[in-house]
Amino acid sequence: MNEIALLIAATIASGTPIALAGLGLLLNEKSGVLNLGAEGMMLIAAVAGFATAFLTGSDLLAFAAGAAAGALAAAFFGVLVIWMNTNQYATGLALSLFGGGFSAFVGAAYVGKKLGERVPFEVPFLADIPFVGPALFKQHPMSYITIGLVLAVAWFLYRSRAGLVLRAVGESPESAHALGYRVRWIRLGAVMAGGALCGVAGAFLSVVYAPLWVEGLVAGRGWIALALTTFATWRPMRVLLGAYLFGGVTMLQFHLQAQGVEIASQLLAMLPYIATIVVLALISRNPAWIRINMPASLGRGFHPNS
Amino acid sequence: MTDIVKRRLLSWAGLCAIAATAALVGCGKKDEPAPTAAAPVASAAAAAPAPKPEPLKAAWVYVGPVGDAGWTFAHDLGRKEAEAKFGDAIKTTFVEKVPEGADAERVIRDLATQGNKIIFATSFGFMEAMLKVAADFPDVKFEHATGYKTAPNMRIYDASFYQDTYMAGVIAGKMTKSNTLGFVGSFPIPEVLRNINAYTLGAQSMNPKVKVKVVWVNTWFDPAKEGEAAQSLINQGADVLLQNTDSSAVLQTAEKNGKYAFGWDSDMSMFGPKAHLASAVANWGPYYIKAIEDLKAGTWKTERTVWGVKEGMNDLIKIGDMVPEDAKKRVEEIKAGLKDGSFEPFTGPISDNTGKERLAKDTKADQAWKDKIDFYVKGVDGKVPTGK
């Protein structure tokens, strides 16, 4: 019984960085911009966050640095894609490539460095409840902040005027422009906000989850997060669920290995990916549902004078 | 500005760009022949006063980044030791992050063409590539780590990490309270299976009730995943962890959970001051120095060199204060036994975890037996993921 509680706890921890990055990408995509550079942004932010944490000893500053680094990288991408109308897919890929090399280059000085002691966090009182306590209430604060952010983004998108404008920009930038909204600046804002969230995810990996820096630390989680926004059909709550599904099955396959289950570890390692595909197939069966939720202008550029 | 003027400007800019690139490339071309043309002149001039011998060029091929603080880092330290020892007499080069596929052949061939007289390839996956290049460069010496194929100018070298894991097991057997140990494995290659089995045997020698759980991450390096694997082992009751992956994540996860773990490839004591029991380290310097000395002295011959604690190739160091005295003493005894050749971690009777006997009573395993390990010994949970 206790093992299942621990498995749930591990699932939440494992899913948090993916959920954060997925949330950021969702914001991007709601405004109509597809950013394939998530991996690069997360890597740059991871090295920035680690360096900050190492030099200042403050986790808060590290997360801020990660967010800033992510936003900056995203801004660079945004200017290219929004103002110069470069191909979104290619520019995003370039960002991933560049981010990988740049983070390795800059981070070379921080390999093998260690951050300060960290006290494990527990929610007082609630953490002592049997089963539920260790399952849900012994997470790093960022896990709870992530859930809060998901709810905040959902509220923002569907209950606030600003969110409505953002979604309008994503559905039809031409109409939004005709209404007088500054489409390109709104898109840039969404891209930078998305970059900031990816940055926090990257910093979380290097400062809390690992916690260390080596090149390639993110190890493909940026791509998983990208896939998750599609999986989530662009609804924030589903991003969280998708991240937990993925993280959960990953931890489950380790759990099964440690149990001594006699299936080859490579086949078990396929499980998280197969599970994601299966669930996606099940929830995507209604094409109308996808059409409703996918931002219509996703991936297409916009020029105010064209 | 009119359109025509702009168009002219653009075409000039384009032409200038092309010309600039051509000029740069052309300059690059001139650079290469120039030094070699200058060299004979220089050496002729230098020949008169006192001929300085050309430094011996040695090259290393790494599978990972030198900044991994793990496997490649240890090899690079060895390279630097050789550099320090021989000073101006050698000139070293290295290429890192070489994929173990078709690209490796190109890199090794290029290094051989560049005048390197001895090339070290530090990962198993370079074996076939190195063999192909060795056939084409008979006067270059090729050294391959952890492999098994040789040629008249290619030989192999390896360490005996299982000695370290046996000693780690001895400590783990004493430190464990739950009688469950954990191992985070990278890939189920023979070396890692050897290490797991030695860990188990060492632990059982101090504590016969011990069981070992293994989780494979199918990568050499993914700190987040290593941490997750470690966490899942801890969640199932393991309280002393060992790893064969390259980062400190396993140790750090143990520290976070108040359990114990070992460092791997380098001294990781600072990553988990309360959790760190000892670090298993590799020390490739002495072998690299010997290999280069062999080459200089003309005594280089094809052979398989497997060194261990005796020759200082690997060791278990920085044993923590929390380890009880009897365990420390046993480790010292084992080290002495390894150094004088009287102790062999794989001494029979050994059965695998299906009950089949693999080594008879009182028999000391030879290198061939150790090379062929494809099973888990009794006490390890699960089946080796090879589909057998």
Add this chain to the structure above:
Amino acid sequence: MLKLEVRPQPSKLMSLASPLLALALTALFAALLFVMLGKDPVRGLGAYFFEPLNGVRAMGEVALKATPLILCALGLAVCYRSNVWNIGAEGQFLLGAISGGGMALWLTTAGVTGPKGLYAPLVLLAGMAGGAFWAAITAGLRDRFNASEILVSLMLVYVAQQLLNYLVFGPWKDPAGFNFPQTMTFDASTWLPSLWTGTRLHWGFPLALLLVGLFWLFMFRSWRGFQLQVGGLAPAAARYAGFSARSALWTAMLTSGAMAGLAGAMEAAGPLRQLTPHVSTGYGFTAIIVCFVGRLHPVGIVFSGVLLSMMLIGGELGQSRLGLPNALTGVFQGLLLFLLLACDTLIHYRVRISKSGIKATMKARAA
């Protein structure tokens, strides 16, 4: 203030000049970076742009590395032009290596032998079938369940990697291989015959060039190709014209899967001659970049394949000749791509220095 204005027609000059401009700017940045690192900038640039082509063997290596990139990118170009976003070329490549390698292994263990290269076409066909099969899973899930091909194809990449691991660590492991994860070496009859002595270049390269020509014909001179492109550019118009989106999906996915599979089988039967976990060095993903840099055009893909191949090889040479860190290759590739994309903007837009805003408009009106 700099403003971007749409050109009435795309500029032909910039179409040709923009890649050169981007290359020149990248070289400039690179030189600056080398100087900052304390390395000789000329030798540094030489390592990336000159050394990879220095000599027959070197050019053979560039062509060898470019071949799988070009093959994968050709298939992906068809996909992307049809608006089918196949990101899983890497997985299809691996399946091609597995099925091609599997065929070669089967022939070798069955004792079948013959002159060098006799059964290579069989191996390649098996590879194409394997890659197409993997792509068919993605196509089928999109067709039947509307599952996004971006996600499915990407997830299948990881599944394919684990499948390869499983096979070489398990059932296909060389029994005489001391338990290391590799298959036995394939019989010479299954090898791809070498094209030029003294290089590792094999017949795959001319085959790739032939396919470039075929794809050009397909995309720009065939009815089916036309249908696919219209479907990608204007889906509503395509539906109105009766072009089936469903058959476009299957054509695109199966084609790109087959091409990626072909590339995978070529790698296994060409330079490697066995299966190991390291058959691919990310060719499927790099091919996506090659595809875009080549502007989704078969001829452009050849050039961008060669260029990226040079940069990758240059990265190795930079390390061994100058001690440059490996991370720089990623930086340069990303930078080149950024600059290329930025310069490409100049094809459709022109830069105009103009005074905008109310004051300027008033002034203009008053004048």
